[in-house]
Amino acid sequence: MYCSRSIFGHLLRGLGAVVLVAMAVIYGEMRPWLLPPLLIGAIVLMRGCPMCWLMGLVETIAERRNAPHADEAR
Template identity: 35%
Template sequence: MFASKSLAAHAARGVIGLGTLAASALLARDLLWASIALLPVALVALRGCPMCWTVGLIQAVVARARGERPDGVCDDGGCAGGPAGRG
């Protein structure tokens, strides 16, 4: 649900998101407007909160270890876990 299609894409979003969060914290004392402007960039890159990104990272790593795609198995257009795959 939270994981990206590839581990590299997920890691890139993490570098951008966590980097902008760190920059926002460092700039908060001197340039408050820049700090506030960086927060939406971080939230978009992380797709919400840092915890959601962490859960997605764990899902991506587990899926890669199992040899699956992080978004589930959808070979014929119907996912095995969804309503279309149960019928």
């Protein structure tokens, strides 16, 4: 349900969300008009809350482990 196609892509989305949240914390006091777009961007990248992102990562790893490999099909 939450899983991505690749673990690398999922981690990249998480890194982007962390950067946006850090920018919101750093620049939020000086430029409060930046807070909503930065936080909304982080939520979109995480596809919800941080727990949703973490569950998606766990599901992506589980799908990778349970997926049949092309070598085993022969």
